[in-house]
Amino acid sequence: QQPCDHISGNFEDWIGSAVSKEVIIVGGGVAGLNAAKTLLRNGVKDVLVLEAQDYLGGRVKTYRQGSILVEDGAEWINGGALNPLYNLAEQLGGLTQPLAVEAYDWRAQTSTGLEADPIGYDAAADIFVECEDDSVLVNYHGTGYGQCYKDRFPGKYDLLRAQPEEKNAWLNYLHTWVKKETGFSNWMDQSNRDAVHFTDFGFDEWNQWQDGFDTLISYLLEGIPQSKISISSPVCKIFWDMDPEGGVLVVTANGEAYVADYIIVTTSLGHVKERHILMFSPQLPIDYQMTLNKIELGLCDKVQMGWSRPWWGNRPLDLQIIFTSFDLPEEESWLYGIMEVLSIHQQRNLLQSFVCGDDALLMEQLPEEVVKQHFLKHLKQVTGQYIPEPTFFRRSRWGKNIWMRGSYNSYVTVKGDQEGLKSRTPWPNPSLIPKERRLYSGRASIRIIGAMVP
C-alpha cells in the first residue's frame, strides 16, 4: 500500500542517474510552498518541490461542490491580528469576521435527548480558560495536561450547584472538548510542562478566509512556476551524508533521483515518525530520533452534513452534547468523541463536528455511508427533532492518510517529559547542530522544518 515500499537500492545505484538541483523541498503544503516562494524571491532559482499527493496544500484542503465550501483541514485564523495570516488575509481582501456569540442558537442536550443543565457548561468553560493559563499550569509540571482540569472541576461544579447526577457527564464533556482542541487520545497524554510553552493566540477569535483556506495556497503559488513543482512524487529515500561531492540524494516512488545542495523536509511529524528509519540514510542523528520518540502528533477529523434548508431553524446552531449514558454498540462508539455540532460559518445549511483521538481512528475505519447513518441517528436522538435525509455528507480521514498520520498539534508526551524533553520544539536548538549540518552552511546539509501554521 505504501508506494515507497518498492523502492530499494543504495546510494551507488541511484547517484548515476540523479538530476542536479540546488534545493529540493519535500512536501507541497504551506511550509514547503512558502519555502519555495521565499527562495525564488531571493534569487535561488534552481528549486524543486516534490509533493507526494495529487494536490498542493497538504493539511490545507478546501472542498467545493456547487455552492458548498467546506474545509477538510485548516479552517480558522485563530488569534485575530496576532496571527500573521490575519494580516495576509486582510491584505488579500479575503477575511471574514466571526459571528457574534449571540447570533447562535446555543443548546446543551444530553445524549438521551434531554435538556442539559447549562451550569455544567459554565463550569467547564471557566476551567478551560484557567487551565490554559501558564501561571496555573506551572504547578502541574510532571503530570498530564488533564490533571489541572480533573483537580479543578469538582470544586467549580459544586460551587455552581448544578445537578449532581450530571457532574461526571460534564467532566467527560470537558475531556472531549480538550481532546478536540488538542487532538490527544487522552488528556493525560501531553506533558503539562509542554502545554505551558504552547503559543496560544486565544481561542475566541475565529476569523476565516472568505473564499476558502486554499486562498493561502493560491497566494503562495503566485511566483512559483509550475516547472518548480512536481505533484504525485513521493520522496522515498534521502541519502544525506554519503556523497563525496557533498550533495543530498533524493529518490522518489516514481524512480526519479535528484542530487541537491540543500534539502528542506516539511512533511508532517506523523509521517516522519512512521517513515524516518526507512527514509533517511544514514539514520537521522540519534538526538533527533530520541526527540521523535518523545513527541506525538494529535489526530482530529471532521464530519460534515448538509440539507437543502436548515431543519434546526434560521439561526446558526451551536449544539453541545453531553453523554449521560454509555450504551452505544461498539461500532457506534466513535460518537462519544462528538461534544459539539456547529453550523459552518457562511454555509448556513451545513453542520460540522470534530471527532478526535481513538474515536477518530474508529470512525475512519467505517464506510462513509455507515458514518453518515450513525451521525444522523445520533442527531435525531439528541435533538428529538425530525431530521430529513441529508443532501451532503463528508468526513476527513487524516489518520489513514499515509502522508499525514495525524492532523494538528504536536506535543511532548508525559513520558517524554520524564525522559528529559522539556519543549515541543521538535529539533535540538539549531546552534547545537554541528555547523556542517546546518542549512546554508555548506553542502550535505539537512534541516527539517515544521508547520508554519500552529
Ligand SMILES: Cc1cc2nc3c(=O)[nH]c(=O)nc-3n(C[C@H](O)[C@H](O)[C@H](O)COP(=O)(O)OP(=O)(O)OC[C@H]3O[C@@H](n4cnc5c(N)ncnc54)[C@H](O)[C@@H]3O)c2cc1C
Ligand atoms: C482537521 C484539521 C484542522 C485544522 N485546523 C486549523 C485551523 O483552524 N487553523 C490553522 O491555522 N491550522 C489548522 N490546522 C493545521 C494546519 O492545517 C497545518 O498546521 C498546516 O497546514 C501544516 O502545513 P505544513 O506545510 O507544515 O504540513 P502539511 O500540510 O502536512 O504539508 C506537508 C506536505 O508534505 C507531503 N508529503 C508527506 N510525505 C511526503 C513525502 N514522503 N514526499 C513528498 N511529499 C510528502 C504531504 O502530502 C503534504 O502535502 C488544521 C489541520 C487539520 C488536519
